[in-house]
Amino acid sequence: MTDPTSNPMSDPKDFIAGMDSNARKSPTRVVFVTRRTSAQVKVTDEDQVQTYPEVLFRAIVAIEALTIALVGVSLLFNAPLEGIADPLHTPNPAKAPWYFLGLQEMLHYFPPVVAGVLAPTLVVIALIVIPYFNINIEAEGLFLKDRRRRVLIFYLAAAALSVFLLAFDVYVALVPTLIIAGFMLLAVQSSPQSASAFRRYLAAKPLSFWIMTWFLFELAVLTAVGTFFRGPGWSWVLPWRS
Amino acid sequence: MAKTITNYFEELRRTRVWRSVFRSGTGSSTLHRALAVQQNVFLHLFSTKVRTRMLSFSTTWYLGTLTFGTFLILVGTGIPLMFYYHPSVPQAYADTKDLQFVVSSGLFLRNLHRWSAHAMVFLVFAHMFKVFYRGAYRPPREFNWVIGVILLLVTLLLSYTGYLLPWDQLAFWAITVGSNIASAVPVMGNKVHFLMLGGNVVNANALLRFYVLHCMILPLVALLFVAVHFWRIRKDGGLYAHQSEPRTVTAEAVPAAAKGGQFQ
Numbered sequence: 001m002t003d004p005t006s007n008p009m010s011d012p013k014d015f016i017a018g019m020d021s022n023a024r025k026s027p028t029r030v031v032f033v034t035r036r037t038s039a040q041v042k043v044t045d046e047d048q049v050q051t052y053p054e055v056l057f058r059a060i061v062a063i064e065a066l067t068i069a070l071v072g073v074s075l076l077f078n079a080p081l082e083g084i085a086d087p088l089h090t091p092n093p094a095k096a097p098w099y100f101l102g103l104q105e106m107l108h109y110f111p112p113v114v115a116g117v118l119a120p121t122l123v124v125i126a127l128i129v130i131p132y133f134n135i136n137i138e139a140e141g142l143f144l145k146d147r148r149r150r151v152l153i154f155y156l157a158a159a160a161l162s163v164f165l166l167a168f169d170v171y172v173a174l175v176p177t178l179i180i181a182g183f184m185l186l187a188v189q190s191s192p193q194s195a196s197a198f199r200r201y202l203a204a205k206p207l208s209f210w211i212m213t214w215f216l217f218e219l220a221v222l223t224a225v226g227t228f229f230r231g232p233g234w235s236w237v238l239p240w241r242s
Numbered sequence: 243m244a245k246t247i248t249n250y251f252e253e254l255r256r257t258r259v260w261r262s263v264f265r266s267g268t269g270s271s272t273l274h275r276a277l278a279v280q281q282n283v284f285l286h287l288f289s290t291k292v293r294t295r296m297l298s299f300s301t302t303w304y305l306g307t308l309t310f311g312t313f314l315i316l317v318g319t320g321i322p323l324m325f326y327y328h329p330s331v332p333q334a335y336a337d338t339k340d341l342q343f344v345v346s347s348g349l350f351l352r353n354l355h356r357w358s359a360h361a362m363v364f365l366v367f368a369h370m371f372k373v374f375y376r377g378a379y380r381p382p383r384e385f386n387w388v389i390g391v392i393l394l395l396v397t398l399l400l401s402y403t404g405y406l407l408p409w410d411q412l413a414f415w416a417i418t419v420g421s422n423i424a425s426a427v428p429v430m431g432n433k434v435h436f437l438m439l440g441g442n443v444v445n446a447n448a449l450l451r452f453y454v455l456h457c458m459i460l461p462l463v464a465l466l467f468v469a470v471h472f473w474r475i476r477k478d479g480g481l482y483a484h485q486s487e488p489r490t491v492t493a494e495a496v497p498a499a500a501k502g503g504q505f506q
Contacts, residue, residue, distance in 0.1 A: 046483075047294040052278040052285065055292045062304045063311035070315060070361060074353035081342060084335045085414035087443065094415035097405050099363050099398060104419065112426030127391045130374070131384035139377060212374055219367075 092232045101226025102219055108234050109170045123215075136208040143188050144203065151188055158184070172225050176217040184210055287472040289480055296481040301376075305369035310468065312362035317461065319355040327407070329453035331446040334409040359401050366397045378482035386474040389467055396464045403456035406449060417452075418444050 049055065096104050106115035130136050143150055158181040165174040183202060187210075190199035231237030254260055255268045266277035276290040295301065326345050327337045341348035370390060373379060379387035406417045421444065425435040440447030475481060 048291040049294050049297065050272065050275040050279075051288050051290055051292055052275050055288075055297065056285075058297060059304075059307045062307050063314065066308050066311045066361075067315060070312075070354060070358050073357045074350055077353065077357070078342075078349065079353045079356035080412055081338060081408060082411040084332060085409050085411060085444075087414070089411070091411055091415055094419050096416050096419045097402060098360070099367075099401070100420060103423070107423070112423060113428060116423035116426045117428070124391065124395070127370075127394075128388050131379040131381065131387050137380050209375075212371070216371055 093230060093234055095226070095230075098223060098227050101230075102222035105172060105222045105226040105230070106170075109168050130208065136206075139206045139208075141187075141192070141204045142184075142207045142210060144192070154184060154188070172222060173218055176221045177214065180210065180214045180217060287469060287476065289476040293480060293483055295483055301483075302481065303368075303372055305365055305372050309362060309365040309369050312358045312365060313464065313468070315358045316355060316362065319351050319358065320457065320461075322351055323355055324457060329407070329450050331409065331449060334407065334449060338408040338410070359404060363397055363401050366394050370394060376482060380482070383474075383478045383482060386471060386478055389471045389474065393464065393467050393471060396460060396467065400456060400460045400464065403452040403460065406444070406452045407456065409449060414444055417448070421448075 095101060103116065103120060106119060109115070110119075142154075158177070161177055162174060162181075165171075165177060186199065187202040187205060190203040192200055192203055194200050194203060228239040229236055252268065252270070255264070261267070264278070265281040267274060279285045279288060279290045323341070326341055326348065328334060338352070341352050343349075345351075373387070373390065402417075402420060406413045421435060421438055424438055425431040427434050436442060438448075438451070439445070440451050
């Protein structure tokens with residue numbers, strides 16, 4: 001630094017180039033604005049609030065309301081507690097926790113490796129890959145584009161699934177499938193120009209919506225059936241007749 | 243002017259002790275409020291500002307917040323429950339009976355823990371479907387969705403391992419039914435089943451394993467992923483707002499003449 005010739009600033013050429021910085025250690029970004037143009041940033045401003053205190057306050061109130069509700073439930077209803085665990089005395093039916101009763105319902109129809117291992121594994125994989133497929137990201141109505149081919153595929157898929165469920169006597173899963181297929185048929189008949197708002201809504205729904213809604217419906221129906229409508233030997237019972 | 247609670251709070255924030263604990267400093271300016279979040283190790287997971295629209299109930303139904311709320315209740319009730327519980331056979335059942343009939347508020351603690359656990363499983367599912375129907379899994383939030391799926395599985399495991407701990411008939415047979423599914427795994431089913439239970443049937447070893455997983459391993463795993471889940475909301479541009487994603491900032495060449503030629 002003491003030698004004036006080693007200072008790049010002293011050399012007018014180096015100064016103009018301005019490229020003496022080590023890009024690996026201190027990258028330098030330079031913007032050139034030419035005489036004829038100006039940089040214009042296009043971004044819409046949106047109303048924002050501070051996280052502290054606004055958002056945190058609302059979160060705390062929400063959690064408090066939930067706590068009050070759960071405390072109320074806990075004061076009114078006791079958690080179940082049966083006799084001590086007895087490996088020699090099997091209750092009939094022996095039920096898993098409620099969130100696994102959909103699975104247990106499927107185990108009634110399919111071999112364990114299918115209903116207990118394959119199906120849940122596929123569901124988890126399907127959930128994980130959702131955001132990585134463009135078909136789930138472009139939210140276009142399923143039957144709005146390439147209509148004839150898609151309607152044909154829908155008919156084939158719905159028929160194949162129904163026949164499969166029928167072959168294994170899985171009426172519990174068949175009914176929700178047929179109901180969703182019915183709504184999809186309505187979507188086929190609808191368009192963004194339909195007179196009814198509901199039909200316009202159906203017409204705008206993409207494939208991912210239909211698959212997820214079918215899954216949600218099956219999950220709810222199977223879990224409810226397993227929880228409330230299954231008795232000794234996994235036979236049909238009515239929950240109000242114990 | 244009479245002193246309000248806010249005044250007292252501001253005074254408290256100016257004290258030497260408070261200043262030594264919280265780095266953000268005093269004041270209610272936007273800067274200080276931003277610092278209160280950004281300079282706090284827990285709060286810095288969140289962004290300092292949130293779009294006003296995201297606060298309306300209909301947008302998220304607060305399902306993520308409520309799920310975290312159930313988690314807090316479960317930790318808060320779970321620790322006192324641990325004080326009264328031995329994970330051994332048949333002591334576990336006797337302890338649960340004591341909680342019902344002997345321990346002060348033991349019945350309430352256990353009720354709250356159990357109903358909150360059910361609520362958490364339900365809320366996690368509800369949160370997942372709400373996020374899906376909002377389309378909030380779209381890029382750049384793909385990985386936070388994946389973390390969410392992991393948290394769903396961790397929640398189910400937490401609930402499932404807790405199910406065995408009372409050691410009553412309900413617990414024993416629910417776990418027997420569930421663990422038998424593991425035997426159906428091709429090739430190594432029996433090994434998985436044995437590893438899970440520490441034996442060929444649900445016994446004292448299974449109880450100990452489930453206890454350690456339920457009270458130690460799984461809560462820590464959940465906490466870790468929850469932290470990443472929250473942090474990624476900030477990193478991925480805040481909560482997903484339909485049709486108002488932060489647009490790509492585009493530099494547009496505007497002829498200088500059209501702008502009054504201020505660069506001339």
